[in-house]
Amino acid sequence: MNISGNTIFIPGSTSGIGLALALALQARGNTVIVGGRRGDLLEQITRDHPGLDTVRIDTADPAGIDAAAQQVLSRHPGLNVVVTMAGIMRIEDWHTPASFLATAEETITTNVLGPIRLIGAFIEHLQKQPDATIVTVSSGLAFAPLRATPSYNASKAAIHMLSESLRLQLADTSVRIVELVPPSVRTALLPGQENSDFAMPLDEYVSEVMALLQDQPDAKEIQVERVKFLRYAEVRGDYDKVVETLNAADPHGK
Template sequence: MTGNTILITGGTSGIGRALAEAFYDRGNRVIVTGRRQNLLDDIAANRPGIVGMTLDLDDPTSLARLSSAVLNQFPELNVVIANAGISRAEDMRSASWNPSDAEAIVTTNILGVIRVAAAFLPILKTRPNATFMATSSALAFLPRADFPTYCASKAFLHSWLTSVRHQLRKVPVEVLELSPPYVQTELTGSDQASDPRAMPLSTYIAELMGMLDRQDHSKSELLLEKDHARRWAERDGTYDAIFAAMNP
């Protein structure tokens, strides 16, 4: 939990930024990436030791430039957290529905993570005590029907990370899945950041860091206790009831 060199994509706001600050405060070197330079400047101003680098996951050349720069400047990199993601509601009943939002979600949430893994796993596999983590969601296990592609993208990541973890089981790279609940961030817009139904961001980060401290992540999944009901709904025969409650 200390003395690492950590790269966090999507680290300029929300969970990514809070994670970056928490790890930095623990004595780690932290590099954050994002599309907007003003946000990179702001996090560096608040934590002068955090390094900000621009990255547009929709542009493969941007990732190539980043990986080259990171390898040159931070050859000791041993932790990568693929956190960048977007979420948009979709109304497929609407006559104006088109797949543009779905395509954007797939590009960022799925292809973005795969591209980050392709860029940095070769580095991590040469490092002792390396970790690759990607941000999924508790909605990977049981969806909100008004966010169909977002939830499906997180279900994809859950399955994909399971396979990656198995393939790397004899390689010294820990593969973790971060599955947050509904948290007060601006992932779906400004209303979410103040929604009383959402978990305060600082509370979530405190619980998450505690889980990491205790290595309390069964099956290499960082999932809060209150979300286990959704995680195991199929096994427990409660899927239909919970789905109905979430999707009235």
């Protein structure tokens, strides 16, 4: 992925990693469209960050995705990058269905069906561009599970394998698949995570991601150093120890 000169749509970027990445990409000379559900946040982003365009989108709503895609493409016909950033993370207790079923269904709808529907809404357009990229967003938890978030872990494992599969299937097109693999980052993804000593500072994470995008334009996965502890646990042969350490160290794992 080229680091500049793109037109980039990032649904799910009104806060956290998404917004920080949007601003970093804008600073590198890209046209960036921020997508989100809340109109008040989108209006505030427009006021606070001139030059960013915004579009209202709920990635759990198929019709809303199609409407947002039409709006984005009508205003930005040169769009060539889509970052499927939108996602949720919920703590679950699987001892009884009442404790997890609704949350699990919401998580899979947002984290798996959402990216699938987003890709479906833009894939024909992207194939017409001379150089296009879909950036998927998985997690270190796709490779080593956090006990407290079963559905989130599973959804991110699904995104990893979807990314691997689409990269093979779209190899005959102009569309590249790049998988962003974050560790725990200081955002509001879970209550208290933005102040967690376990989590990586947001500015450090985005800075390292931007450096990797610049230095490794052909990378299939964007892995900051901190996520490799989880990403390669099975490869190193210390998977059980990594899972034990992860669930002992992260306060959300208890």
